[in-house]
Amino acid sequence: MAQQTIFVRASTGTYPVAIGRENLHRLHQFLAKGELSGSVFVVSSPRVWRLWGRQLLLGLRGHVAGTILFDDAERAKNLQTVETVCRQLVRAGAERESVIVALGGGVVGDVAGFVAASFMRGVRLVHVPTTLVAQVDSSIGGKTGVNLPEGKNLIGSFHQPQVVVSDPQVLSTLPARHFRSGLFEAIKYGVVADRALFTFLETSLADVIAQKPSAIELVIGRCATAKASVVQRDERETGLRQILNFGHTIGHALEAATDYELFLHGEAVGWGMLAATHIGMRLRKISGGDANRIFRLIGKVGGLPDLSEVEPGRVLRHLRADKKTRYGRLRWVLPRQIARAESGVKVPDTLVRQALEELAEIREQPLPTK
Ligand SMILES: NC(=O)c1ccc[n+]([C@@H]2O[C@H](COP(=O)([O-])OP(=O)(O)OC[C@H]3O[C@@H](n4cnc5c(N)ncnc54)[C@H](O)[C@@H]3O)[C@@H](O)[C@H]2O)c1
Numbered sequence: 122m123a124q125q126t127i128f129v130r131a132s133t134g135t136y137p138v139a140i141g142r143e144n145l146h147r148l149h150q151f152l153a154k155g156e157l158s159g160s161v162f163v164v165s166s167p168r169v170w171r172l173w174g175r176q177l178l179l180g181l182r183g184h185v186a187g188t189i190l191f192d193d194a195e196r197a198k199n200l201q202t203v204e205t206v207c208r209q210l211v212r213a214g215a216e217r218e219s220v221i222v223a224l225g226g227g228v229v230g231d232v233a234g235f236v237a238a239s240f241m242r243g244v245r246l247v248h249v250p251t252t253l254v255a256q257v258d259s260s261i262g263g264k265t266g267v268n269l270p271e272g273k274n275l276i277g278s279f280h281q282p283q284v285v286v287s288d289p290q291v292l293s294t295l296p297a298r299h300f301r302s303g304l305f306e307a308i309k310y311g312v313v314a315d316r317a318l319f320t321f322l323e324t325s326l327a328d329v330i331a332q333k334p335s336a337i338e339l340v341i342g343r344c345a346t347a348k349a350s351v352v353q354r355d356e357r358e359t360g361l362r363q364i365l366n367f368g369h370t371i372g373h374a375l376e377a378a379t380d381y382e383l384f385l386h387g388e389a390v391g392w393g394m395l396a397a398t399h400i401g402m403r404l405r406k407i408s409g410g411d412a413n414r415i416f417r418l419i420g421k422v423g424g425l426p427d428l429s430e431v432e433p434g435r436v437l438r439h440l441r442a443d444k445k446t447r448y449g450r451l452r453w454v455l456p457r458q459i460a461r462a463e464s465g466v467k468v469p470d471t472l473v474r475q476a477l478e479e480l481a482e483i484r485e486q487p488l489p490t491k
């Protein structure tokens with residue numbers, strides 16, 4: 122597959138998402154096209170920089186005024202890191218016309234995005250996502266932010282990038298577990314928005330996991346298109362955009378209940394999608410046939426950490442806490458069929474408990490790992 126460009130309409134203007142091999146080497150072209158003429162500051166993590174920093178510098182033809190690295194562990198996604206990065210920017214001479222290039226996964230993107238949104242009341246931002254999650258999801262749509270001890274992503278703002286430059290080749294160094302974790306987010310797009318993507322994942326999963334260029338490029342392109350189409354119709358998540366939270370209600374609670382240590386985000390979403398599909402079946406929102414297709418595809422990706430260490434009571438407590446921080450409303454997204462989901466569904470606590478018990482049953486019959 123050749124180069125793909127997907128345009129995202131936002132209130133601040135339209136920006137391109139460019140997907141293609143060798144894009145990292147051509148980064149200067151995207152900056153030139155976007156008339157991004159200010160001094161360029163790269164924000165990344167030591168690990169990503171070690172792997173891809175040289176290529177990025179070559180791609181930018183050396184036009185980099187400063188490089189700021191921070192540890193991109195989820196626990197470092199906080200206000201302290203934002204302050205540290207901002208102070209380093211000042212000391213390195215960044216000013217209002219500077220451009221921040223975020224090179225990394227979702228953590229780097231969310232932190233660098235929030236820095237770009239707030240530094241000098243806002244500077245321009247370019248995303249160069251390096252994980253599957255970041256290429257299919259977090260680099261598109263303008264959500265930026267950090268965590269508080271009280272919960273994830275509670276501080277943040279919307280700040281759209283000038284351009285997103287994805288190069289699937291950078292995924293070659295991603296640990297296999299992180300790659301699979303990203304696949305669960307890709308499945309999410311299939312379930313809520315794109316039947317052809319879902320079918321493709323059913324038939325060609327092995328090629329995608331092997332990162333066969335045509336397969337991985339198709340998946341990134343279709344996910345980016347689905348995300349763009351949803352966020353441009355609902356930039357600030359007042360309605361439609363909520364469907365992208367499919368699998369995330371229980372997913373977030375699972376992450377919080379295990380102190381963000383047991384699951385990668387996508388894995389928690391994998392369990393969350395299984396739970397929401399169970400609930401959807403109980404509420405007769407989705408047919409058994411479609412529900413089984415979802416169960417099977419998630420099982421085929423496999424590798425979900427088992428839930429034996431997760432106490433259902435803790436998960437329910439976190440769901441309740443989540444409800445409090447969201448104005449007493451838990452936004453359940455349930456699948457109706459492949460490529461259609463319904464958001465804002467009220468789910469009785471008893472059903473949630475039942476779903477958690479269903480998850481425990483799945484635990485006893487481990488999902489296949491291939
Ligand atoms: N803003 C949004 O819309 C949005 C959407 C989804 C997720 N998120 C956020 O994204 C974060 C998760 O992001 P993630 O899944 O990309 O993980 P991540 O950013 O935590 O990265 C995972 C690990 O992979 C490493 N890494 C990154 N690129 C690599 C590469 N090419 N090769 C080798 N190692 C590499 C990182 O250093 C890190 O150790 C969460 O904080 C989540 O809240 C935000």
Ligand SMILES: [Zn+2]
Pocket residue numbers: 306369386390
């Ligand atoms: Zn997610």
